Structures are given as C-alpha cells and as structure tokens.
Amino acid sequence: MLTDLTIAEARDGLRAKDFSAVDLTTAHLDAIDALNPRLNAYITVSHAAALEQARRADTALAAGTQRALTGIPLAIKDLFCTEGVRTTAGSKILGPFVPPYESTVTAQLLRDGAVFLGKANLDEFAMGSSNMTSAFGPVESPWKRRQDQAAVLVPGGSSGGSAAAVSARLAMGATGTDTGGSIRQPASYCGLVGMKPTYGRCSRWGVVAFASSLDHPGPFARTVRDTAILLGSMAGHDPKDSTSACVPVPDFEAACARGVAGLRIGVPREYRAEGMPSEIEALWQQGLDWLRAAGAEVVDVSLPHTRYGLATYYIVAPAEASSNLARYDGVRFGLRHDGEDLRDLYERTRAEGFGAEVRRRVLIGTYVLSAGYYDAYYLRAQKIRALILKDFTEAFAKVDALLTPTAPSAAFAQGENMDDPIKMYLNDVFTVPANLAGVPAVSVPAGLDANGLPLGLQVIGKPFDEETLFAVAGAIEAAAGFAAVPQVRAGG
Amino acid sequence: MSLDHATVRRIASLARIRVEEHEVETLRTELNGILGWIEQLNEVDIAGIAPLTGAANMALAMRADVVTDGGYVEKILANAPERIGDFYAVPKVVE
Numbered sequence: 273m274l275t276d277l278t279i280a281e282a283r284d285g286l287r288a289k290d291f292s293a294v295d296l297t298t299a300h301l302d303a304i305d306a307l308n309p310r311l312n313a314y315i316t317v318s319h320a321a322a323l324e325q326a327r328r329a330d331t332a333l334a335a336g337t338q339r340a341l342t343g344i345p346l347a348i349k350d351l352f353c354t355e356g357v358r359t360t361a362g363s364k365i366l367g368p369f370v371p372p373y374e375s376t377v378t379a380q381l382l383r384d385g386a387v388f389l390g391k392a393n394l395d396e397f398a399m400g401s402s403n404m405t406s407a408f409g410p411v412e413s414p415w416k417r418r419q420d421q422a423a424v425l426v427p428g429g430s431s432g433g434s435a436a437a438v439s440a441r442l443a444m445g446a447t448g449t450d451t452g453g454s455i456r457q458p459a460s461y462c463g464l465v466g467m468k469p470t471y472g473r474c475s476r477w478g479v480v481a482f483a484s485s486l487d488h489p490g491p492f493a494r495t496v497r498d499t500a501i502l503l504g505s506m507a508g509h510d511p512k513d514s515t516s517a518c519v520p521v522p523d524f525e526a527a528c529a530r531g532v533a534g535l536r537i538g539v540p541r542e543y544r545a546e547g548m549p550s551e552i553e554a555l556w557q558q559g560l561d562w563l564r565a566a567g568a569e570v571v572d573v574s575l576p577h578t579r580y581g582l583a584t585y586y587i588v589a590p591a592e593a594s595s596n597l598a599r600y601d602g603v604r605f606g607l608r609h610d611g612e613d614l615r616d617l618y619e620r621t622r623a624e625g626f627g628a629e630v631r632r633r634v635l636i637g638t639y640v641l642s643a644g645y646y647d648a649y650y651l652r653a654q655k656i657r658a659l660i661l662k663d664f665t666e667a668f669a670k671v672d673a674l675l676t677p678t679a680p681s682a683a684f685a686q687g688e689n690m691d692d693p694i695k696m697y698l699n700d701v702f703t704v705p706a707n708l709a710g711v712p713a714v715s716v717p718a719g720l721d722a723n724g725l726p727l728g729l730q731v732i733g734k735p736f737d738e739e740t741l742f743a744v745a746g747a748i749e750a751a752a753g754f755a756a757v758p759q760v761r762a763g764g
Numbered sequence: 765m766s767l768d769h770a771t772v773r774r775i776a777s778l779a780r781i782r783v784e785e786h787e788v789e790t791l792r793t794e795l796n797g798i799l800g801w802i803e804q805l806n807e808v809d810i811a812g813i814a815p816l817t818g819a820a821n822m823a824l825a826m827r828a829d830v831v832t833d834g835g836y837v838e839k840i841l842a843n844a845p846e847r848i849g850d851f852y853a854v855p856k857v858v859e
Contacts, residue, residue, distance in 0.1 A: 372839035472822070485818035514824050583802045594779060601780070603854045605843040614857060619782035631781055635791065636798055638779040639767075649802070654815030656808050661816055693794060694801050710818075 274299040275441035275762040279344050279498040282444060286333055286343045293329035293343030297322050297387050300345045303762030304389060304442050307414075311760065313427075313436040315350050315408045316358055317390035325387040332385060340505055342385030347443035349434050350391035351398055352378045352489070353478040357388075361480040362396040362406040362430075365625025367606040375478025376510045377447060377489045384505040389443055393433030396627045397597065398454055398482045401699040403432025404686065405629040413462060413683055414440035414758035418724035421759075425683040425725070428458030428699075431492070435462040438492050441762035445493040445502050449479060451486045452585050453679075453703025456715035459492055460678035460728030463717045463756060465499040465745065466492045468703075470735045471710030472517030474503075475510035483592035484515075486585070486707045496716060496745045500524035503738065519736055527739035528746040533567030535744065538671035540575045543702060545680065552677045552727060555719045559675055559729045562751035563744065571671050575663040580656050581705040582697060587640050587653035588708070593630075594637025600625060632693060661709040668711075668734045673744050676702050678715040678728035702730060712738045716745040717754040726756065766796050 274296050277285065285291055301319055308314050322345065329343035353359050353371035360366055374382070382388070395405040403411040403426055411432040413425040427436040431448030435458035438446050448455040450468035459466025467490045474489040481487065491502035504524045510516040539560065544553075560570050602608035602621030609624045611617035626634065640649035667674065679699055689695045706713040712735070715728040729748060733741040757764070767775075772792045776783040783791060837850050846853035 369843055372836065372842050471818075511827065515818065515822070517822070518825070577808070580805055580808055583805050586798060586802060587805075598780075603845075603857060604852060605845065608845060614855060615780070616782075617855060618780040619777075622780055623782035626781065632791070632794055632798070634779050634781065635772075635775050635795060639775045639795070639799075642775070642778060651815055652805055652808075652810060654817060655810040655813040656805055658813050658816035659808070659810070693798060 273763045275303050277444070278495050279444050279493060279501055280495070282344060287338065293326040293333065293387065294323065296343060297326035297345050297389070300389055300442060307440055307442060307760065307762065311412045311414060311436050311440060312409050313393055313411055313433040313440065313442055314347065314390040315360055315393050315433070318357055318388060321357065322387050322389050329385055329387060339384040340501060341381060343387060344385070344444055345387045345389050346381065347390060347392040347434050347437040347446040348378055348388050349394055349431050349447050349449060351394055351449050351480045352447055353480070354378055354388065354391065357391060359391065359480070360408065362394040362408060363625065363627070363630065364407045365600045365607045365622070369606055373478060376475035376512060377479070377506045380508065381505050392431070392437055392446060395430035395432065396630050397480065397593070398430040398449055398451055399593070399629050399633055400429040401453065401457055401696050402426040402689065403429040404690065405627055407627055410686055411436045414760035415462065415683060415725055416759040423685045425685055426461070428461035428683060430454040431458050434492050435459060435464055435466070438462070438464055438494060439758050440760055445491060445498055447506065448490055448492050450488045450490055450707065451482050451589060452707050453700035455490045455492060456703050456713060456728070456730060457679050457699055459715040461683035461726065463726030463754065463758070464492050464494060465496050465714065465716050466490065467499055467503060467714040467738070467741070468706060468712060469503060469507065469738050470517070470712045472515055473712070473736065473738070474506050475513040475516045477510055477512040481596040483589040484596060485592060486589055488707065496742060496749045497525060497528045499714070500528050500742050517736070522739055524738060524742055527742040530739070530743040530746070531566060532563055532744055532747045535568045535673065535740065536671040537563050537568045537570050537744070538573035538667055538674040539570060540573055540578060540667070540674055540676060542575050542578045543676045545701065548680060551721050552680065555727050556675070556677050556729065559718055559748055562748055563675065566747045566751065573667045573671055573674065575667060575705065577656060577659040577663050578705045581660055581708055582701050584653045584656045584660065584708060585704045586636070586697060587649050588657060590633040590637030591641050591650050592637070594634045594641065597630070597634055657708050660705055664709045664711055673740050674732040676730045676732065678702060678730040682721045682723065682725035682727055706732050711735055712741055714741045714745050716748050718748055718752045719754070720756055724756070767792055767799065
C-alpha cells in the first residue's frame with residue numbers, strides 16, 4: 273500500500289516514477305475520508321489544495337526539479353498558521369480565523385515540495401496531554417489494548433491529531449509543537465518517532481503562541497530517518513523570530529546511520545521515579561543494553577533538580593500563556609460575545625471562547641504574575657529553571673546524550689486522568705525538563721507493553737547536537753526492530 | 765497559601781474571564797490543588813541564582829530599522845470583524 277511507505281521510500285518511488293504524487297496524495301485522502309470520521313485526527317482536510325500541490329509536485333518530478341519533500345503528503349498541526357487555510361489552535365476563540373500568511377516552518381516544507389493534507393487536531397492551544405481539551409472533539413488513538421478492544425485510547429497530546437494521523441497512515445509525517453512533551457509523549461503513545469529540537473532550531477514565527485520560551489516546533493514520522501528528513505526542511509534561521517538561532521543546518525539524515533560506537537550515554541538516576549511500571553523500567557534497561565552492544569558506554573549521571581521540573585513548568589508555562597492569550601479579547605478578530613460594556617465584552621468572549629483547561633492555566637498564570645506573588649512564584653521558578661539547565665550542562669560535560677523513558681505509562685483511555693489536573697500533568701514528568709533547558713530530545717518506539725501498546729524511549733542531547741540524537745535513536749530503532757502497527761489504519 | 769473565594773474572583777477579573785458564581789468553588793479547589801502542589805518548590809535553595817528567562821540564553825540580534833515588508837491591506841483586513849474603507853472597525857476601546 274502506498275500509505276505504508278516511509279518518506280524515504282516514497283521519495284525514491286516518486287523519482288523512479290513507480291507512482292505519481294497525485295497517486296500518493298489520493299491514497300492518503302481516501303484513507304482520511306474512510307477513517308477520519310472515526311479518529312478525528314484532522315480538524316480540516318484540504319482535498320483540493322492537496323491535489324493541486326500534488327499536481328505541481330508531479331510537474332517538478334517530470335522536469336527533474338524536485339526537492340527534499342516533493343510530493344510527500346503531510347499533516348500540519350492546527351497551531352501552525354497556513355495561508356488561506358483555517359487555523360483553529362483547537363479553540364473556539366479564534367472563530368473562523370483564516371491566516372493571511374504562512375508560518376516559517378510550513379513555508380519551508382512547501383518550499384521543499386511537501387503536500388499538506390490538512391490541519392491536525394490538538395489540545396486547545398496545545399494545553400493538554402491527551403487531546404481531550406480540543407474544542408473540536410477528542411482524537412481516538414488508532415491503537416487498541418489487546419485485552420480490551422472496546423476501550424477508546426487517547427493518542428497523547430497536545431499533538432494528538434498529528435500522531436494519530438501518522439500512525440494510522442493518514443499522513444507520512446507531521447508537524448507538531450512541544451512545550452512540555454507535546455511531540456514526544458504522543459509519539460511514545462502512538463509508536464512513532466517524534467523530535468523536539470533545540471530551542472531556536474525551528475522558527476516559531478506563525479505558530480500560535482502558548483508559552484514562548486518553551487514552545488518548540490518539530491517533526492513526527494514513522495522512522496528515525498524520515499524524522500531527520502523532515503527536520504532538515506523545517507529547521508533554519510529565521511529573521512522573523514528573534515529567538516531563532518543563526519546556526520547551520522547539518523545533514524540530519526546522514527547522522528541516522530552514524531552508530532553509537534564510543535558515545536557515552538548517561539542514565540539520570542533521578543528519573544527512576546517511584547512507582548514506575550516494571551515493564552517501562554525493563555524497557556529502559558533493554559535500551560541501555562542495546563546501546564552497550566552497539567559500542568556505547570553507559571554512565572550514571574545526576575540531574576538533582578529534575579524532580580522540580582514539572583512544578584516549575586506549571587508556573588512558567590501558565591505565566592507565559594496568560595500573557596500570550598491576552599490578545600484574544602473579541603475586539604479585532606476571532607470570536608466576539610457582545611456585552612454591556614467593553615469589559616463585559618472581554619469577559620464574556622473569553623469565558624465562551626476558552627475551554628476549562630485553558631481557563632485554569634490563564635488563571636494560574638495571572639495569579640503567579642500578580643502584584644505581591646511574582647517573586648514567590650514566577651521569579652523563584654525562573655531561578656529553579658536556571659538550576660535545571662545547570663544540571664544538564666554539567667551532565668553533558670560527562671556524556672554525549674541521556675537515555676530515559678519518554679512517558680511514565682502507555683496510552684490511557686479517554687476519560688482517564690480527567691478528575692484531577694495534576695494527574696494529567698504527571699504524564700509529562702520525563703519530558704518537561706528538556707523544554708525548560710531548551711535542549712533537544714527525541715522519542716523513539718522501543719517496544720510494547722503487556723497490552724500491546726507502544727512504549728517509547730527518550731534520548732536527550734546537547735544544544736544543537738540533534739545529529740547525535742538521530743544516531744542514538746537510529747541505533748535503538750535498529751536494535752528494537754519495532755514493527756507493530758495499529759489496529760486502525762489505512763488498509764488495515 | 766490557599767486562595768479564598770474573593771481572590772478567585774479577583775484573579776478572574778484580572779484575567780478578564782467571566783466566572784459564574786456557581787463555578788467559583790470548583791475553580792477554587794482546582795487552583796488550590798495546583799498551587800499546593802507547586803509549593804514543593806519552596807524547598808529548593810535558590811540563594812545567589814540568577815533567573816533564567818528563556819531557554820535560548822542568547823543575546824538578541826540587532827537588525828536594521830527599515831521597512832522590509834508590507835502592502836497587504838486586503839490580506840490584513842480579511843479577518844477584520846468589520847471594515848470602514850481601509851480601516852478595521854471595532855468597538856471603542858479607548859475612552
């Protein structure tokens with residue numbers, strides 16, 4: 273099936289004229305038509321625009337002017353502004369907003385010939401770990417528990433639609449954003465590779481802001497190599513994002529097969545959280561054994577402040593969110609709920625437009641930034657953030673990369689972890705520290721739990737050393753031989 | 765530090781989010797749960813530590829102060845709730 277190909281395989285097939293870009297895009301659009309009503313992975317499907325992009329790709333292929341992604345069908349998280357295509361951020365408050373411009377990351381993917389199938393579902397404003405907070409409904413994971421086929425599982429979040437789409441073969445790859453784990457956790461839950469690159473590696477321009485110092489655009493795909501191909505297109509300096517890093521983009525794809533011989537892999541002892549399921553602990557040890565067998569040296573390291581990462585995050589992220597989301601006031605664009613006066617208009621618009629989780633975070637953020645509490649909460653959190661970065665810097669003086677589990681569990685069912693916000697937040701306990709420090713991290717599928725659900729391992733690296741992450745992830749991928757496919761998929 | 769009813773109302777007012785009277789108690793419980801959990805940060809010794817504002821930890825680049833783009837009146841007005849000529853028409857926000 274065309275939908276089962278990897279990006280690298282499809283690229284070769286298109287160039288060899290084994291099939292056309294229109295064939296490839298049509299196969300994916302048909303799969304979306306068949307499965308999206310159930311999975312709800314896409315909020316918007318762009319049939320006509322995708323086919324037009326595919327026709328242009330075929331023209332380029334015929335002329336020999338193809339680029340890295342010519343004709344490759346992708347899903348775009350609905351947090352990236354796409355010119356002429358509605359962008360919702362998973363929220364009601366943007367109303368019928370249609371961006372008149374293209375985000376830098378998606379513009380670069382288009383420059384390289386990609387086809388955009390549509391806009392992928394997500395937690396509202398990327399705030400969530402289950403895709404349950406989307407104003408456009410939850411996403412069903414294409415994976416099923418072996419023992420409980422009736423249970424509807426979450427794909428993870430916030431980039432849940434992206435992960436479900438790539439996993440179910442409704443796209444060959446996808447963009448995501450990762451503020452506290454929103455690429456890596458859904459990648460782990462859906463058996464995918466997902467990378468949060470270094471802060472500054474991918475431009476945030478045109479990405480709807482959640483927490484500006486923590487938001488990282490990044491790719492999803494089904495293999496390490498495909499993920500590297502996508503990042504190569506998405507990355508690069510952008511003068512329109514003042515935090516975009518002016519550093520060269522290396523050949524990420526070439527790094528995937530580099531191997532790990534001679535690398536030093538750190539095991540942060542603080543990640544041995546109490547209550548970690550034994551199969552996740554076992555998988556972690558298995559991952560270390562694989563890397564040892566491939567020639568790496570495993571070293572114990574300490575990240576003493578990592579246990580404070582999540583609580584620090586839940587000050588910094590809501591604080592930045594409350595500031596970023598102040599722009600949604602019902603005046604200039606998006607939803608408006610008229611009121612008795614201007615203040616009433618603001619308050620009614622925001623009450624109607626924001627869901628419960630966004631409202632909670634805006635309120636927490638407002639409180640921790642308010643007069644009299646700023647030093648006790650926000651300033652303290654920024655200082656602990658500095659300590660967390662220092663932990664990583666010291667660890668990376670001794671090792672080339674760190675290996676940890678991606679998430680403390682496999683995917684849970686819709687409705688679980690909903691009774692207490694903190695229970696949901698704990699999903700991100702292993703992923704959040706890399707956002708606070710801005711260091712790159714990737715999740716790679718490494719095995720299945722007793723229910724047949726995917727589990728990922730996370731590799732964390734030095735700033736701007738994504739190449740080593742691809743090398744380590746490539747070695748894990750080769751050793752794991754992860755070949756499981758979800759029960760719900762195109763042609764499945 | 766535990767939020768009371770009036771403080772929840774004050775925060776909602778600062779955030780410009782209308783909260784109905786019957787929602788206050790649930791919100792108060794949720795916010796206190798989160799803030800109580802965050803209290804663990806008080807055990808960290810932060811003496812002499814400089815705050816980290818962003819992950820990039822880099823000096824922002826300077827750029828020339830020149831017009832580099834523009835001329836998109838129709839594109840920009842496409843999302844305006846109403847227009848008068850080439851201008852946004854919105855409720856009065858400045859007294």
